[in-house]
Amino acid sequence: xxxxxxxxxxxxxxxxxxxxxxxxxxxxxxxxxxxxxxxxxxxxxxxxxxxxxxxxxxxxxxxxxxxxxxxxxxxxxxxxxxxxxxxxxxxxxxxxxxxxxxxxxxxxxxxxxxxxxxxxxxxxxxxxxxxxxxxxxxxxxxxxxxxxxxxxxxxxxxxxxxxxxxxxxxxxxxxxxxxxxxxxxxxxxxxxxxxxxxxxxxxxxxxxxxxxxxxxxxxxxxxxxxxxxxxxxxxxxxxxxxxxxxxxxxxxxxxxxxxxxxxxxxxxxxxxxxxxxxxxxxxxxxxxxxxxxxxxxxxxxxxxxxxxxxxxxxxxxxxxxxxxxxxxxxxxxxxxxxxxxxxxxxxxxxx
Numbered sequence: 001x002x003x004x005x006x007x008x009x010x011x012x013x014x015x016x017x018x019x020x021x022x023x024x025x026x027x028x029x030x031x032x033x034x035x036x037x038x039x040x041x042x043x044x045x046x047x048x049x050x051x052x053x054x055x056x057x058x059x060x061x062x063x064x065x066x067x068x069x070x071x072x073x074x075x076x077x078x079x080x081x082x083x084x085x086x087x088x089x090x091x092x093x094x095x096x097x098x099x100x101x102x103x104x105x106x107x108x109x110x111x112x113x114x115x116x117x118x119x120x121x122x123x124x125x126x127x128x129x130x131x132x133x134x135x136x137x138x139x140x141x142x143x144x145x146x147x148x149x150x151x152x153x154x155x156x157x158x159x160x161x162x163x164x165x166x167x168x169x170x171x172x173x174x175x176x177x178x179x180x181x182x183x184x185x186x187x188x189x190x191x192x193x194x195x196x197x198x199x200x201x202x203x204x205x206x207x208x209x210x211x212x213x214x215x216x217x218x219x220x221x222x223x224x225x226x227x228x229x230x231x232x233x234x235x236x237x238x239x240x241x242x243x244x245x246x247x248x249x250x251x252x253x254x255x256x257x258x259x260x261x262x263x264x265x266x267x268x269x270x271x272x273x274x275x276x277x278x279x280x281x282x283x284x285x286x287x288x289x290x291x292x293x294x295x296x297x298x299x300x301x302x303x304x305x306x307x308x309x310x311x312x313x314x315x316x317x318x319x320x321x322x323x324x325x326x327x328x329x330x331x332x333x334x335x336x337x338x339x340x341x342x343x344x345x346x347x348x349x350x351x
């Protein structure tokens with residue numbers, strides 16, 4: 001691959017660097033507006049077709065579609081160029097991470113926090129963290145990789161492979177883990193969610209990218225992504241606002257619930273990173289591959305998790321709330337891990 005085919009991101013801009021602050025403000029606005037205008041948000045919640053909330057579906061597409069345009073499936077031809085890093089990440093993403101997240105959720109929501117959270121709410125929060133654990137990141141990966149000066153070709157390969165696997169593995173893994181934890185799985189809604197929020201935007205992004213490359217090469221792709229990227233951020237913040245508007249009463253009654261949900265998410269994030277990072281170091285993977293492979297396994301595709309939680313359990317559900325807490329937690333956690341990786345660069349061979 002040439003420089004013209006690599007991601008254009010050079011790091012976090014001012015807005016992205018303070019994403020947790022904007023999400024926190026959206027949460028506050030959602031709680032306030034939900035209590036001031038309950039009838040309005042009740043009406044928005046009623047706009048459903050086949051268990052899919054239409055306003056949220058539009059917002060999720062606004063978030064996901066620009067990211068899918070940035071995925072170059074031509075990178076799949078280079079899977080064999082960096083096999084060690086790819087193997088570490090795929091094992092962490094699909095054989096370890098979903099199951100450790102479910103185990104931590106059971107431990108904290110069913111036992112450690114049993115006296116603080118009603119049983120029905122605990123099951124809902126458990127469902128939300130399971131959805132987060134089964135959705136590896138595809139969007140912010142390019143940013144984390146760039147901040148560690150990671151190999152951009154490897155990052156493209158990883159995103160492409162993850163998206164292909166996600167289409168086939170996400171629904172079965174989620175259904176299995178929800179079933180093991182005695183949560184009823186509406187298979188038709190789950191499959192519809194994967195179709196709407198993974199398969200359809202993936203195909204739309206592929207054909208859009210193909211058309212743009214034919215017209216103006218990678219420069220046209222970069223220009224298009226710059227044009228639509230604001231809609232992605234707006235979609236995220238408005239989705240968060242809607243979610244917390246429906247959760248406003250619950251949050252005001254139980255202000256500690258956000259902190260309780262964050263505990264297993266924080267443990268999972270740091271634990272998964274250090275597991276992948278240690279495996280890459282033991283296998284003598286070069287740093288520019290080791291850093292992104294560990295960061296990719298740590299980050300979540302929270303847009304998908306939010307969308308599926310809404311489709312399966314509803315806008316006002318605890319599962320949807322738990323996935324949104326994942327948004328609030330992820331950015332500061334990932335920035336701290338980027339800093340750690342850069343300080344320990346000397347642990348790894350340069351090539």
